[in-house]
Amino acid sequence: MIRFVLTLALSLAAVSAQAQVATFSADDYGKTDLVFLESTGNASAYIAAQDGAFEPIRELPADDPIRRLAQAIGRVDLLEQNDRGGRDLVTCTGAILPGGWVLTNHHCIPEDGPHRLLAASILTGYLLQGAKDTQRYTLSIDPADWHSVLDFSLVRMIDLPQDILPLLIEDVTVDPGDPLMVIHHPLGRPQVMTRFRCFALREQDSGPILRHRCDTQPGSSGSILFDRELHPVALHHSGGMTANDDHSFNKSTRLSAILAQSDLLREITGAAPSAPPATPPADPATDLPLESRHAPPPGTGLGSGGVTDLLRGN
Known part of the structure; x- marks a missing residue:
């Protein structure tokens, strides 16, 4: 056990240095649209050149399973005291769970949050700059459960959403090479997904860390990785990919490890609900019930071959 803990600690020692939070002026706290003055990270120039490796969620049809799933993912805004005696707005990503809980990274909302954080909230429905139909919910800055090594925090929502289908966390195995997808708010911008060459690295260590090749940027900390069937499988927490090294990778924590810990x-x-949403499906052929909402219709999801191979560059 001691050896396992030591190995785990060493494998995550660089998390804080590579943590992918985005920092803005404290004056912007509470605003929907944020202006990021400088873009950092290995993906920035590539994403700009390709104009589409990050796919906007807003471009998906309203009844698309991914878009419905993304309703439970939001931008976590944190007003914090900095080391210079001033204040900053820091953004991460988080997921709304059943019962009014939010899962994000520990380095976003740590256990000593009340000593550093002044306010926290999660912004949902932010799909387009200038959007007027977003919702902001206040978060507790004192996690009810957390783990610094696994890098997760569970915090309460002060005001509960009435119209958001929460994300259901499951214990799902991810194998090396499996295709993945991440839904996030990189640089605090409107919600996007990464599918382009997004997969679990073929070289994995045993233990809770899932190495992946999904492009992220500051602000992506706390985002959820999904498998080909749209099951949530990992919590992204740090970067590490470099442009010229195909063996480099980003890091996440397997949700199975967090379930075992928490x-x-x-x-x-x-406590997750097992019934479909109260609103009846508008189109039974495309609008999936709750227990099936993770499974995309044939030919539209992350299944093997076809679109997946194209997105991964195969």
């Missing part, structure tokens, strides 16, 4: 997350998972 009594609270297991309790939240057990």
